[in-house]
Amino acid sequence: MPNRILPREGFTADVIGSILRQTVFDPVKTFLTILLFQYAPPNARYLPRHRETVLKWLRIAFALGVIRRVNTFLGRRAINRGISDEYDWPREIIVVTGGSNGFGKEQVLMLAKRARSKIAILDVMPPDYVLPGGVRFFKCDITSSDAIAAAATDIRREFGGDPTILINNAGIIYARPILENTDREIQKMFEVNTLSQYKLLHQFLPAIVRRNHGMIVTVASQGGNCTTPGMTAYCASKAASINLHEGLASELVTRYNAPRVRTVLVTPAFAKTFVTRDLIPEDSFLSPLLEPETVAEAVVDQVLKAESGYVGVSATANWFTFNLRSMPLWYQTGLRDRLDRTVQAPGKRHSWVKRDE
Structure with a gap:
């Protein structure tokens, strides 16, 4: 991962x-600071002017930090079922849908x-880049069970085994109000964003379950x-996924009975990809417009941990959206209404949209 001070989005x-x-x-740093302030000589130069007040807030921060650490530990243990697993990455076979761009x-x-x-790309369009070693492209309409089955046969023959990791990445969006979406657009969004995942699981999950690994x-x-x-x-199709x-x-x-099989959920905010071609996406301090590399990096970092996880990108915006339903109705309603301004037709083609549909 690149060493940078600020993220790509600033x-x-x-x-x-x-x-x-x-x-x-x-909590470790806060606890050491508490000890330093608590037992320092009264005339120590580094002591804050209102030591007791500072110590009170440090104790609160320490308690919150401990709660956060414990909560994170329990969450990771729960979703990983308290069991670890080993991955031999050069021998793993990874399928990435929508991997062409x-x-x-x-x-x-x-x-x-x-x-x-070993990486297999499933997409209806060929990659717009030179494939690295060990990567193969398989043209496949992931909305078709027959096409997926044919691609799976080719993958097993090419790589000599069943895929162990499936990344359901492919997605499509037609950003229009309810009455402006055609039947075909709605059907296609659900076929690509949701139903295809069931079909892919039917093809690749049985081998993963048998091995209790993947x-x-x-x-x-x-x-x-x-x-x-x-x-x-579009949101309904993603909620379904x-x-x-x-x-x-x-x-x-x-x-x-396959507790070692890992499951990872990634929820990105708006990003500079082809799917945002029809709208003016949110780009703010709380929810910056993401670079594709930022989302991909979050996915890959989690995959290489060999752990189940929930990755929200960007984290602040994800906290609000994830917890929205626990908030008062007046806040939920106001936030959804405010988001309407982000889904407006752009006056001209975005610079990051390099191709037509």
């Missing part, structure tokens, strides 16, 4: 959150470099947690 709320997590809400392209390039795994990654959207006016059908992820995670344990 100074955002996520930067402040990261600093606070690594300083004030790091956008998020998928960057994921493929990063995985090829960092994991050196990973299913679902690249959804923060729109799946917070419906945005003007793209209701989030529910699929959650149900799959439980069924792997309760129905299939």
